[in-house]
Amino acid sequence: MKLKNNTVFDCSVIDVSKVHNEAGNITVAENLKNIPFEVKRVYYLYDIPGGEARGGHAHYELEQYIIAASGSFNVILSDGQNRKIVTLNRPNFALHVVSGLWRELDNFSSGSVCLVLASLKYDESDYIRDYREFLKLKK
Secondary structure (H helix, E strand, O other), X not given: OOOOOOOHHHOEEEEOOOEEEOOEEEOOOOEOOOEOOXXXXXXXXXXXXXXXXXXXXXXXXXXXXXXXXXXXXXXXXXXXOOEEEEEEOOOXXXXXXXXXXXXXXXXXXXXXXEEEEEOOOOOXXXXXXXXXXXXXXXX
């Protein structure tokens, strides 16, 4: 499978919007409206021990919206040439991570929850789990 030639500059933080009233806030994510793909899988990471990192892989096809539903954490992106660190700390902002990029998550605050909306169902063959292999595929 060929790795897409996306760069870290193809990723952006999106204001998913927030509706506020006296009863609290609501943020709505809708397929092909404020999310540019159809969500096929939703998962969340929580109770991450201090100092631990998650991710550490790339995808051939999968796109993600990564959201700090609670707390904060960093998303480190690499395209093999450039590196970008994005801090997520507001639940109405999502990082759109396109395919073909290495991603790692670290610096989780206490009680943080990382919500991920994914464009595909889980498929192990879509993962690249070795950074050296990723770099070879990017050339």
